[in-house]
Amino acid sequence: MTSRLSYRLGACALAAAVSLAVTAVASDVVSNRVHDATPTKTAAPAAGQVRYIVRYRTGTLQRTSATQALATANAALVRSGLVTSHPGLSMRYLRRLANGADLVSVSRPLDSVDSATLLRTFAVDASVQSVTPDRRFVHTGLVGPTMVPNDPQSTAYQWHFYNSVGGVYAPAAWDKANGAGVIVADLDTGVTDHPDLNANVLEGYDFISDSFVSRRPTNERVPGAHDYGDWNDDWSQCGVGNSSFHGTHTAGTIAEVSNNGIGMAGLAHGAKILPVRVLGRCGGYMSDIADAIVWASGGSVPGVPANPNPAEVINMSLGGEGVCDDVMQAAIDTAVANGTTVVVSAGNSNDNTANYAPASCNNVINVGASRVTGGKAYYSNFGKRVDISAPGGGAGQDGVPNGYVWQTINDSMTAPEAGQPVYGGMAGTSMAAPHVSATVALLQSIAPRPLTPAEVEARLKATARAFPVAIPSDTPMGVGLLNAKAVIESVIPCQGADCESNARPLANKTPAKGLAGAVGAQLMYAINVPVTATNLSFLTYGGTGDVTLLVRYGQVPTTAAYDVSSARPGNNETVRIPVARGGMYYVKVVGAKAFTGVTLEARHD
Template sequence: MYQFSRLSACALAAAISVAVLGAADAAGPRFVVRATEAPSSRAAADAMTRRYIVRYRNGTAQRASTLQALGAARTALSRSGIAAAKPGLSVRHLRRLAGGADVIELSRPLDRVSSAALLRTLASDPAVAYAEPDRLLQHTGMAAPSLMPNDPYLAQYQWHLHSPIGGINAPAAWDKSNGAGVVVAVIDTGITDHNDLDGNMLPGYDFISDAFVSRRPTDERVAGAHDYGDWNNDDTQCPLRSSSFHGTHVAGTVAEMTNNGRGMAGVAHGAKVLPVRVLGRCGGYLSDIADAVVWASGGSVPGVPANTNPAEVINMSLGGPGACDVTLQSAIDTAVANGTTVVVAAGNDNDDASGYAPASCNNTITVGATRVTGGRASYSNYGSHVDLSAPGGGGGVDGYDGYVWQALNDSLTAPELGAQVYGGMSGTSMASPHVAGTVALVQSIAPAPLTPAQVEALLKGTARAFPVAIPSATPMGSGILNAKAALNEVVPCQGPDCESSARPIANKMPVGGLSGAIGTELLYSLDVPVGASGLSFMTYGGSGDVSLLVSYGTVPTALAADVRSVRPGNSESARIAVARAGTYYIKVVGVKAFAGVTLEARHN
């Protein structure tokens, strides 16, 4: 995840690691360790800022006219005393955002104290709905299958896709879906040319509105999403650093071309990626990111052509300290209203995600990071805001193969000076696109598009249990992403006789000795006569953990069950107050490996 600072820092988040794998030759692949742990985003939170977002209330003169909005900002500078204390300080109106707020820019940045004074003065104006810094955001990155494609590095390096311990069970999911027909927006640093990615990339757009940040000649937003590199050689603006080409790596996780005899594989390799560039040198502005979210979902943004490829899924591997900004929350709400699922990284500060945005924003799927072992990555944020986890890698902790591997460029500055290679990174940035790619797999085959809320419930409900204990003080959501189980819930069986595999059971006749591994699903059926009452289903005894799902006339799924019981352990109970004559289907699901469990159905 590209970490963003409260204001203008550009240091990467903690636990950032990169290894680079060159093209294979007779001597084997080559590895280069390119980056190590970087300063925490918290340390940069008091940096200077020069841009602010102000939302004027409907019906005010400032809302009706950008000239009036500019005049009000100048008045606020004067009332706050900042203009008198800083002679020559001027302000200009940059743009009006998709949500109706205005972005204003000062001729030079303010320190934390002066910035707070300006915000207080703006907020005291009855015409102002809210005012907040247009802070710079940064990425938080670099911190037995039934179908195995022929990509040469998949089996050896991409444990995160296929490992039964730490992976997401992607190859088994590819039997049902590759994400075809779905668009995934990657809002990040943009994209570089790479022959293992290019075929799945859409044109995209560059939303960066500052020439210093973008490395383009002007402040204008432009078509295309070429990553010019986010290296910085000017420490007066933010710390010195090399280019990350973070967006290329994230896009690779989502949809790197697969089964092409080249390189590595992507989760949803039949989907298309819409690259949206918002992060460059020193990070990216909140206002640019908010507009990018709206545009990527098919919404209208002033001065930007309509998006002809609206995304069903948005991935934001970016974030930083502080509560969710009003501007960002409004943009996310717009995207969700447009039917787009928004997936975000939890952050790399080994802290509660409630103190970071967009991890703490509503209407998002927030993703924590796990290692090869399936345990929490030491850098990953945690807490009640984390919905589920996915592989982020442990980097040097687990050796070179503990990274998450995808396409990359090995230049330290501009991509034109580097080569197309494959790189290993670790961070919650790497975890989030595994989830975004799985959403694409799901939407590609869903009989009807799932709403963002349904997608979230599906992924959380089908996540597999962590294979190692997660301390109660650092919760990591419902479990580890399980692509195969998610697809099985969307299309639980093939053909017209889906229920034919159910084993019949009889009233008040216990069925014992049930056992299975994590994710095992055992299906049973019960024929209920006319006039039956007091219908109930239960499991008990044995070891492990199961859940119980029951539906009338059809196979229950995590998304659709008439009744369910999901208590910890094996003592489950589901009751039907008014029984119908006909067939009930009962599914016993292994939340963990289980053995010796008994199932019983009863009615009068």
């Protein structure tokens, strides 16, 4: 079992920090329950519905008639012989999906062998194009213990925004963009009332169509996306665990209210969150998720009012075992065709992400999880389908006690308590994906025109930072680490000497000769140092005049901010790095006086 510690701010903390009341909450990550057609007997789920997504061929009567679709489904059930072995078993028609498929369910659970029999019977019907079990997905957040801080400030605990090694360089991005005018749909457990999030939350919609999963007294979909909790107390259903309030946390990373003197910050704090509830007790059904994707992007879903706030970005911090189904792929393709960028988490099984959905779907941005050092988080899925990595965090990793991703949360064990200014730490690829979704919002808010999903993905990849630690070749994690600053600068070019893109390349033991400049001149270079490097040093020599040498890891040094410097009289300067880190080092040669003919060199073994 994993657990979470969170903290609650007292009412007077809205004006100033006060002593904290600490609440400990435990929560399990529920493993996905997939009803697949394997030939071995497995236990059937004890709660919720066993549902199938049936696509009838174009031109058939079943395609246009719900009555005929149900009649065909019942005929398949009779032909399967299951009504003999299961007296009273019947087929129920639930609804039509956005892609024209029909959702049906059987009146009682089936084990995997019986389910496979029914699927085969469906498949031989000439009117059926495909039939797919409506599997459940769960959120991809790992909840773990965090240290309770005395001062709930963003810079103290949200390393994932600020850290020069493992963070996303948020402050430099905030200088130019905050996501204003962009809507991000967060398909998750919904949201709870939170004073540091409410102002940036739109009404949204609850797409859960099973009362067991939703904890509502009806199977109907309803306006709003209130999180009723996903706790469970029966091992036979899907394990035991307390409510995660996962959607409140992911929404906070995207757009928690900022600059209000309380709590922490959201990466795209000028954007709006469109919460779409698709996960509840024991996860959520693919049919609900697929319809929610279409609706969130502005598409039409039978029985659901039109979305008045179509999203430019969809965040899905969720997943389940198995490759991408055509139902999920069709929904994603519809969203992308509507101009919506779809961001998904890679998954938390330390496995190839090709074995999970929606991470294995096409036309998504697949996000792996990194940790404080910028390396792979131990739990993160990997593989060629991972596009980019972003902070997912973890428990005390790399000697950082608050190495989780900190955000808004609700600390109730079951049903949410209203109006709690609570913040907590979580870890997982669920936490990584919202960093990318928020960065897309920042980008779209200042782009001269709306960028297509393909253009967005290209900019994210082109501006990614190199991993500062080696990523094993058998566990690839995408092109690199998310760099929000560089993404923004890709549409608003950086100006002046302190732009990373202006750095001239410097190769190991290859002198850069003939440097010259006036007093105050700043010449910038960069070298990507491998993680195996030792005896790293930078030196200048030769020529006339007087220079100062400034070195900084991961960011451009300035005369006021640098890691190491050398400022002897003349041009013979040396900076040694006793323990080198893998990644980009930036070097500045600054004219203390006018200089000419100076040589700069970087050396490492």
